[in-house]
Amino acid sequence: MARIITVTSGKGGVGKTSISLNLSLALASQGFKVCLFDADLGLANVNILTGIYPKKDLGHVISGQFNLNEVIIRDYQGIDIIPGSSGIQKIADLTRTETGTLISAFLDLDEYDYFIFDTSAGISSQVLSFCMASHEIVLVATCEPTSLTDAYSMLKVLSRYGYDSPIRVIINQVTSGKAAKKAYAHLKTTVNRFLDVRIVPLGIVASDKNVQAAVISQTPFWMLFPDTVASKCIKNICEKLVFNAVSSGDMQLELFWDKCLRFLEKHRRPEDFLEKDPAQPSGDKTAEDLQIKTALSQMESKLSLLMEEVKQIKMMLQHPKNISPETPSPPPEPREISIDFEAWMEKKYK
Numbered sequence: 001m002a003r004i005i006t007v008t009s010g011k012g013g014v015g016k017t018s019i020s021l022n023l024s025l026a027l028a029s030q031g032f033k034v035c036l037f038d039a040d041l042g043l044a045n046v047n048i049l050t051g052i053y054p055k056k057d058l059g060h061v062i063s064g065q066f067n068l069n070e071v072i073i074r075d076y077q078g079i080d081i082i083p084g085s086s087g088i089q090k091i092a093d094l095t096r097t098e099t100g101t102l103i104s105a106f107l108d109l110d111e112y113d114y115f116i117f118d119t120s121a122g123i124s125s126q127v128l129s130f131c132m133a134s135h136e137i138v139l140v141a142t143c144e145p146t147s148l149t150d151a152y153s154m155l156k157v158l159s160r161y162g163y164d165s166p167i168r169v170i171i172n173q174v175t176s177g178k179a180a181k182k183a184y185a186h187l188k189t190t191v192n193r194f195l196d197v198r199i200v201p202l203g204i205v206a207s208d209k210n211v212q213a214a215v216i217s218q219t220p221f222w223m224l225f226p227d228t229v230a231s232k233c234i235k236n237i238c239e240k241l242v243f244n245a246v247s248s249g250d251m252q253l254e255l256f257w258d259k260c261l262r263f264l265e266k267h268r269r270p271e272d273f274l275e276k277d278p279a280q281p282s283g284d285k286t287a288e289d290l291q292i293k294t295a296l297s298q299m300e301s302k303l304s305l306l307m308e309e310v311k312q313i314k315m316m317l318q319h320p321k322n323i324s325p326e327t328p329s330p331p332p333e334p335r336e337i338s339i340d341f342e343a344w345m346e347k348k349y350k
């Protein structure tokens, strides 16, 4: 039995992987046994942030080539990691035998206190199946209107499918505490007004240059810069997570997979989740257009993320002292950001 937490967002590049990885390490540092499941098919996934490029992944487990214990990465800085990789695409289309292989693979796995699922960007059938199967969801957003809109779209789909546990929100890349509170308050008001899901604040993570420096060094910022402001925010979030479980408690991993695969069986096509425009003719052409549009917008967001990272790498190379662990750059505006904005929100909404 473990607490199973799915980290999702809607929009890509908002910090799901950074938060999943560093939060897993923070939980492990408190003595919990943690398994991070890399269900992110994106560019900046756990491999990039850790510098580990596994040759075997969940796809090999599904096809029966290896068992899960051969695929799992043991004790990376105190946590275990399951590389999802090609297996994540496969799970949407499993045969009966493969479904059986996948579920029974998890029967032999060690006991964990926490299972953290880091998902890909976008509202795909796989991401939704992970969300719907888990008792706890952490939704990551930034203060940007596009991120908030996409977070809202994700909540809308979860609401439509009857997700009934409170969903916890992290506002990431925060440059001002005031802006973070405003962004959260806006999301909360809209959700309360129009949707049947409940959101609760989990915390914020400040925008911190050391997060990017850690990406370049391929070492999690929790390890490289334990005192940087982003690590302090993660510590705060970790403590809240440990002391306030929002769900009905722990869950069997086989039950999780069973729920996940049942959901996928029922809702395979991504267009199922998207709003249908009544003015548009229905049929395969519209569905195909929607798929192409979704893929294009995901590529667009990846490309701009990549360009931004290249720019940052260039800057770092020109000023190498910024990437040295001995000389971490000063945390940005630490005093302006109240790490614990939960109390503020509670006061406002009680």
Ligand SMILES: Nc1ncnc2c1ncn2[C@@H]1O[C@H](COP(=O)(O)OP(=O)(O)OP(=O)(O)O)[C@@H](O)[C@H]1O
Pocket (backbone or CB within 6 Å): 009, 011, 012, 013, 014, 015, 016, 017, 018, 019, 040, 042, 043, 044, 045, 119, 120, 121, 172, 173, 174, 205, 206, 207, 208, 209, 211, 212, 215, 230, 309
């Ligand atoms: N708090 C932060 N401060 C500064 N930079 C950040 C912060 N959080 C994330 N980033 C940067 O944003 C970029 C995207 O982060 P990350 O890969 O974690 O996002 P993601 O949501 O997992 O993306 P994807 O949707 O592609 O999987 C990375 O370059 C990371 O360094």
Ligand SMILES: [Mg+2]
Pocket (backbone or CB within 6 Å): 016, 017, 018, 040, 042, 044, 045, 119, 120
């Ligand atoms: Mg990611």
